[in-house]
Amino acid sequence: MQTIFSLWIRGLKAFGRNKISLIFSLIFPFFFVYVFGAIFRNDAIENPIAYMLSGVIITTVFESSLNLASSTVDDMVSGFMKEVLVSPARRITVAIGQILSAATVATLQGIMILVLGTFIGIRFTKWTTPLLILLSMVCVGLVFSGVGLYMATIVRSGQTFQIVKTAVTMPLTFISGAYIPLSLLPDSLRVISYFNPMTYATAFFRMVVLEKTHLLPEELVREGLAVKINGFIITPFLSFVIICLIGMIFLTLATRSFVKTDFSKLNRSANDASALWG
Amino acid sequence: MLPIIEVSHFTKSYGNFTAVNDISFSVEEGSIFAFLGPNGAGKSTTINTLCTIFEKTSGSLKIAGYDVSEQKSEVRSSIGVVFQDTTLDTKMTIEENLKMHCVFYHVPKNEVEERIHFVLGLVDLLGERKKLVGALSGGMKRRVEIARGLIHYPKVLFLDEPTTGLDPHTRAHIWEYIVKLQKERNITIFLTTHYMEEAEICDQIAIIDGGKIVAHDTPYALKKKYTKDRAYITTKNSEELEQLLISYQLNYEKKEGYYRVEAEDITHLLQVLSLHKDAITDIEIRKGTFNDVFLEITGRKIREEE
Numbered sequence: 001m002q003t004i005f006s007l008w009i010r011g012l013k014a015f016g017r018n019k020i021s022l023i024f025s026l027i028f029p030f031f032f033v034y035v036f037g038a039i040f041r042n043d044a045i046e047n048p049i050a051y052m053l054s055g056v057i058i059t060t061v062f063e064s065s066l067n068l069a070s071s072t073v074d075d076m077v078s079g080f081m082k083e084v085l086v087s088p089a090r091r092i093t094v095a096i097g098q099i100l101s102a103a104t105v106a107t108l109q110g111i112m113i114l115v116l117g118t119f120i121g122i123r124f125t126k127w128t129t130p131l132l133i134l135l136s137m138v139c140v141g142l143v144f145s146g147v148g149l150y151m152a153t154i155v156r157s158g159q160t161f162q163i164v165k166t167a168v169t170m171p172l173t174f175i176s177g178a179y180i181p182l183s184l185l186p187d188s189l190r191v192i193s194y195f196n197p198m199t200y201a202t203a204f205f206r207m208v209v210l211e212k213t214h215l216l217p218e219e220l221v222r223e224g225l226a227v228k229i230n231g232f233i234i235t236p237f238l239s240f241v242i243i244c245l246i247g248m249i250f251l252t253l254a255t256r257s258f259v260k261t262d263f264s265k266l267n268r269s270a271n272d273a274s275a276l277w278g
Numbered sequence: 279m280l281p282i283i284e285v286s287h288f289t290k291s292y293g294n295f296t297a298v299n300d301i302s303f304s305v306e307e308g309s310i311f312a313f314l315g316p317n318g319a320g321k322s323t324t325i326n327t328l329c330t331i332f333e334k335t336s337g338s339l340k341i342a343g344y345d346v347s348e349q350k351s352e353v354r355s356s357i358g359v360v361f362q363d364t365t366l367d368t369k370m371t372i373e374e375n376l377k378m379h380c381v382f383y384h385v386p387k388n389e390v391e392e393r394i395h396f397v398l399g400l401v402d403l404l405g406e407r408k409k410l411v412g413a414l415s416g417g418m419k420r421r422v423e424i425a426r427g428l429i430h431y432p433k434v435l436f437l438d439e440p441t442t443g444l445d446p447h448t449r450a451h452i453w454e455y456i457v458k459l460q461k462e463r464n465i466t467i468f469l470t471t472h473y474m475e476e477a478e479i480c481d482q483i484a485i486i487d488g489g490k491i492v493a494h495d496t497p498y499a500l501k502k503k504y505t506k507d508r509a510y511i512t513t514k515n516s517e518e519l520e521q522l523l524i525s526y527q528l529n530y531e532k533k534e535g536y537y538r539v540e541a542e543d544i545t546h547l548l549q550v551l552s553l554h555k556d557a558i559t560d561i562e563i564r565k566g567t568f569n570d571v572f573l574e575i576t577g578r579k580i581r582e583e584e
Contacts, residue, residue, distance in 0.1 A: 006381040014369050079365035086329050087382035088354040 003089045004097040011101025014071075015108070025064070029056040029113045033120075036179050047210065049121035053113070054209035055178030058140060058202050061110040063169055065141045068102035068148035073161060076152075095258040099149055099251065103141030110137040125211060132208045139240075140201050143247030150254035153261045171196075178202045181224050194229055197246045200239035203227060207236050282307040282434060282466045283328065288337035290323050297323040299489040300337070305468060305482065307433075310460055312477050313470040314572070315486040321470040322362060324486075325438050328468070329359050342433050355383065358427030362438040364419050368412035372403060372422050375411055376429055383430035397425035401455055417448035424455060428465070435459070437469040441476065453479060474568030487576045497568070504574040505566020507544040511537045515557040526550045536560075 015022070037052045075081045084094055114122065114133065124130060151168075155161045174180065175189050176198035182190055193199045207213060207225040217233045220226035227234045234242070281304035290298040298320040305311040313321045326332040328339055330350045338345070344352040367375050373394065380390045398404045401421040406414070411422060420440065427435055440456070441449040457479060460467055469480075477483050477497055484494040493500060512535060513519045519537060523530045528547065531538045541547035544563065551558065 002381045002384075006378055010367070010370065010374075010378065013374070017369065075367075078368055079361065079363055080367045082331070082361060083365040083367075083379070084382065086331060086354060086357075086359050087379070088351050088384065089382040 001093075003093040004100065007094065007097025008101040008104065011071075011098070011105055012108075015105045025060065025109050026112060026116065029053075029060050030116070032056050032179060047121065050117075050123075050210060051206065052179075053117045053120075053122055054206040055176075055202055057110045057113050057117070057209070058137070058205040059173045059176070059178045059198075060113060061106045061137050061140050062144050062173065062198060062201070064106035064109050065102050065144040066148045066151075066165070066169060068098060068145045069151040069155075069161075069165060070148075071102070072098060072149060072152035073155060091259040092255055095149060095255045099142065099145040099254070102145035102148060103138060106141035106145070107134070107137045110141075122209065129208065129211055132213075133205070136201075136205050136208055136240075139243060139247065140205070143197070143201075143243060143250065146247060146251035146254045148254075150250055150257055153254065153257040172198045175199070176202045177206075177224065182227070183224055194227065197243060199227060200234065200242050203234075204236045204239040204243070280307055281305060282342055283311075283468065284338075284340040285324075285328075286338050288324070288327070288339055289335045290320075290327055290332065291335050296489055298327075301486070301489075301491045302337075303484055303491060303494060305434075305466060307466050308460070308464040309481040310456070310467045310469070310479065312480040312483045313468070313486055314472070314474070314477050314483055314568070315470075316472060319486045320489040321486060322438055325359075325436055325468070325470060329357060329436055330354055355430070356433045358430065358432035358435045360420070360423045360427045360435070360437045360440055362442065364423060366411045366419060366422060366426075369410070371408050371410055372398070372414075373407040375422065376426055379426050379429055385430050393429050393431075397429045400428070400459065401425045402451075417444050417451070420444065420448075420452060421455070424452070428459065428463075431463075432465065434466045434468055437467065439470055439472070441471065441473065449473075449476075474572065477568050485572065485575060492575050493571075500571050501566050501568070505570040506540045506542060507547075507566060508564045509539045509541065509544075509547055509551070510562040510564070511539060511551070511558060512560040513537070513554070513557045514559060515554075518557060519554055522550065522554050 033049065033052045033056055037048050072081070075084075085091070111134075151161075151165070155164075171192075175182075175185060175193040176196050177193065178198065182193055182199070185193065203225055207215075207220065210225070212220065212223065212225055213236070215223070215225070217226055217235050220236065221228045221233055226236060226239075283303075283305040285304065286302040287300050288298060288302070289296065289300050301320075301324070313324065315321050323332065327334050328341065328346060330346055330353055334347060340346065341353050342356045344356065346353050367378065370378070376394050376397070377390060380393070385393060394407070395404070398407055401424055403418065403421055403425065406418070411419065414422065424435075424437070424440070427437075437456070441452050444452065453476065456467060456469075459465055471477065480497060482494070483497055483500060484491050485500075486492065493504070495503070511519065516532075516537075520530070520532075523537075523539060528550065529540050539547065544565075551561070
């Protein structure tokens, strides 16, 4: 328990101390809101700012939690992971601590954007909305921290790692409907987007932020808040279940892989991640 | 005294390459034990296996009675490790690093503050405890690591090349701390080094080369066994000195302006030379060094490859 808590605090401290990345993590989302909001202004979307913001917030949570992969690789290179692994601390508690701290940081970033967002166009009419928002952010944060940790443990070469990471995050965010409405995508990309967990996370989150929970499935589809595949509608509830399922799978994979990874092959004398594993 | 580290027939191989080949040794509690050898001799492999990071290929390794392969958790609690490269969390302060370590090693909460104070005092870093580790110099980082390796009061402290890459002044300080520690807390210290001169402080030395222990004894005994003392003599009367050395069957070499004489027993040599003392204008005596020991045992210098 102590180990989990300490690693959790450590993650938060590191986040708070890195002022530059903190500022940029706030600037970028609003930049995206500005650019994409302007592009889709004339579309059928009734509140483009809130529509864009919801997408941007959930992508920020997604990217921030996935960053656990990079920070874990950093910990391997800096040697801190070795200190952890020769200690009597149980590896599973280390994995849990890392995932919790990354998920918390991701949620915090989401909250900050949301708070700023209330000044430029997000309005809540129900008191349950913020709670639901928080819950969804925590879930998405946990799921993709798990994915991130899993990536860190299976990575064998740091150079390819950065490329793989970008190659995974970019398409996942761009064909999730977060920035570009799925209805505007060509058919081929739309089919791919059905296999993207972020599609469901975005749809669910957007529905919560825009307070459309009372709408019928058909109406949600029309507003772009639910996905219809071959006439079958993935309801928000089902989306949520899908996300949780993916989360379970990756959290299990990540902790198992982390506990079992043979860190003896770790090449500590490597200056960068490129020669991390011998 | 009881052996706290017991290694018997330990072998570690990677594929076809055997890094450590059937070595056996034991270390007594409360002593300083050094593993001496060139890079790639198997020093770090042995340390890493003792620290439960690597898996052995065969043999038996025990620390404080616990088997390093079977009772990892108990072994990890009994040891402190300072690795060759730093393993500090550079984004955190010294204090935070130490506190984190205390959590990992289950140090009772009410003792943490007192122990931080104690170990930082030991390495003269009390004033820096709020500093970020990333901003410290190499020597300071090493001191933080030594402090951290001790804070959970381990029975054995492993130091893998504790002074490599540090300037002579810092190196001397690190050694002061090491000796102080061993005296004050009766901790067993197991270290590796390729600085020969550092080995003299240790109680026992094992010289490892090519994955084998080629010699294991006290520094004094090793020197006595493998080195000769030398005298460099300048004389006004070469003929007389030469005759004298020949009559006592002492090997000498005539160099430009001086004689180089080797002797197993330096007092005997001095007695002989006292017969010639009026003619001697200068004399210098050099004791054998660990470099000589290493050269004698392995046929090459320890840092040849560097």
